Amino acid sequence: MTKARVFGAIAVALLAGGAAIAFAAALFAFFRFSRVGTAIRACADNYTGALVIGLDVKEYDRHRQRPLTRTPMPMYWPGW
Numbered sequence: 001m002t003k004a005r006v007f008g009a010i011a012v013a014l015l016a017g018g019a020a021i022a023f024a025a026a027l028f029a030f031f032r033f034s035r036v037g038t039a040i041r042a043c044a045d046n047y048t049g050a051l052v053i054g055l056d057v058k059e060y061d062r063h064r065q066r067p068l069t070r071t072p073m074p075m076y077w078p079g080w
Helices: 003-033 035-045 047-050 057-065
Strands: none
Touching: 003 035, 035 047, 047 057
């Protein structure tokens, strides 16, 4: 391999790693600091507690139940 190809492969790997770290940081910030992210975490951690403090749990839960495609798909694959 030439030096240019090796450098290109390293650059692509570093770029992909940087993008993954940035995406993970954005998800962390969303779930940690936004009101919606905090509410989603509260519903996932303690359903009854989220109801007690007045969160509309069905509002946050409806996004999980709606598939992204129009084809019917199970929420989990049997055997996994």
